């Protein structure tokens with residue numbers, strides 16, 4: 001267990017300290033006094049768990065490949081930018097553009113998230129990213145989605161409340177979005193189909209919700225009680241007719 | 246089926262007397278123009294794009310491809326392509342796509358610039374017998390240097406030099422992704438880059454494992470689709486490039502049609518097979534120079550501070566934008582001019598948006614000098630560099646190096662037919678169809694590309710020799726050695742060159 005004091009450190013110095021600790025083989029790292037430093041865990045590999053105390057700045061876990069980062073409070077924008085694998089746990093709320101182009105791993109946010117979350121996520125059978133949000137999301141949730149799984153739980157919302165903003169899944173051409181609650185077609189992109197999850201979908205949701213609940217000490221059975229809607233790409237080529245050949 | 250009212254552009258004809266029925270044309274045409282009719286070759290001429298593969302492979306010279314003489318009535322306003330595009334749009338309701346750079350007759354200023362030479366009062370240099378330095382380093386240069394004498398009598402730089410990309414000459418290959426071009430075409434670029442001591446650029450489509458041996462000669466690209474980007478990828482090459490825009494399609498995103506996304510390309514990009522690979526127009530995490538800075542440093546942090554290049558299309562305000570990019574921390578600004586090529590772009594965008602590279606180089610170089618930050622970043626110029634003369638002129642206008650793509654593809658057989666977006670390239674370049682890509686033997690075609698680069702190297706040395714200078718460094722931004730012919734005062738002013746005769 002290593003403890004790093006981030007107070008007064010610039011992002012470069014802080015990241016150097018974290019990398020040095022990981023390079024030494026440290027598995028448990030605690031960073032105290034985090035105050036807006038960008039790029040924490042950027043491009044970091046390995047299997048260390050890094051607990052952050054305070055509010056980290058933008059681009060946390062960008063390009064990250066393996067480690068787990070746990071944030072005690074809120075987080076800012078661009079978490080998990082093009083992240084490859086690993087896990088980010090946010091116990092508060094987080095900002096805009098989380099998981100842009102994300103390729104694998106998990107992001108779990110207990111509270112709400114901002115605009116353009118989970119846009120252009122990728123996914124293969126072998127490697128696929130998952131974002132689970134406990135609260136609500138802003139506009140453009142899952143825009144350009146090409147793979148992976150996005151789940152919106154609305155844990156503290158009343159039945160029938162809308163959980164995502166406008167332009168939900170605009171340009172979606174792969175992956176799946178699961179929403180625990182009502183979905184208004186009028187707020188979805190034209191490229192999105194809405195359906196009931198089938199058995200395979202439910203297994204995916206269950207697994208993801210199980211992992212999410214582990215991080216926050218919640219009961220998965222409770223969360224699974226409410227029904228989910230599935231959003232899927234209506235076409236692999238949403239813009240196929242746009243062009244004349 | 247309703248016959249298209251847009252008449253075929255080309256007439257493919259076979260001289261049946263010469264034809265020996267070998268069926269090679271049927272095999273070679275990627276567009277399915279020819280088929281076997283039992284006793285002769287049948288021709289579906291409306292599919293022909295004049296790529297000339299069939300002509301080249303016909304052993305009897307029996308094939309002729311003509312521009313269709315049946316044109317609409319000549320009209321100085323309603324040109325053939327205006328009418329044809331309207332008809333195509335009326336039939337499909339779609340946006341006509343195109344490949345390669347614009348073929349419209351916009352002025353090409355390189356053709357209005359002439360290079361100086363020495364006579365009598367200053368000696369020219371014979372490049373065959375005297376050393377000539379083309380080596381180019383791309384990256385931030387310190388604004389001042391100080392030296393220390395170390396113990397063993399050597400002089401050393403006091404500060405650490407920012408990271409540089411070393412090129413044996415000021416030429417590199419422009420980004421072209423696996424997907425937009427075939428893996429074999431990428432291999433041609435990689436082999437030639439290594440052999441010539443220059444670099445190729447992956448474009449936005451990931452790095453195929455077959456290219457790993459060439460990492461010292463590769464720049465990897467990150468664009469809005471983030472295809473193929475992971476920590477290994479970022480660290481794989483000598484630098485990372487953030488693509489904001491492309492000269493052929495400024496302001497719009499990337500578009501790789503589903504026809505060009507078979508399994509292997511889909512895997513490299515982590516998207517479903519046969520979907521259109523869409524790179525959004527903006528990078529949705531970059532809405533300002535500050536945001537750009539954030540991504541530049543996210544990449545630097547992830548790569549232990551490799552040089553970062555930012556590629557933009559040359560647009561009206563390019564000088565101010567480039568200044569912002571340099572201030573955001575980029576080591577290289579890559580300017581892609583209006584005439585730059587593309588694998589697929591809407592024709593209307595390609596032909597009507599942006600500014601030519603000549604203006605852009607001059608404007609950016611001026612601006613960075615005025616602001617005292619020219620040393621902070623290198624400038625790469627691209628978009629219609631057709632010869633070593635264009636390269637020399639671009640460098641004299643202020644570029645550090647030029648990047649070429651169409652030129653490189655032409656060495657692989659490309660005839661600039663402009664149909665790259667169909668995925669049927671008969672030359673095996675801009676296609677993913679295995680029977681077509683197999684034609685492009687990387688070793689064989691790399692040899693041709695290497696020849697071209699070496700020829701340009703000699704030509705550049707000849708130009709320097711004629712100028713009486715022995716290092717490309719002395720030509721950089723040296724606009725005094727250029728003169729304009731047939732250019733108006735304002736254009737001369739923008740380019741910072743005098744008219745011929747002055």
Ligand code: SF4
Pocket residue numbers: 257273274275276277278279292293294295296297298299300310671
């Ligand atoms: S190979 Fe090219 S030129 Fe020949 S018929 Fe086919 S498209 Fe036309």
Ligand code: SF4
Pocket residue numbers: 296344345654658659660661662663664665666669670671672674675
């Ligand atoms: S790469 Fe192929 S399709 Fe594209 S212009 Fe060249 S020959 Fe035509």
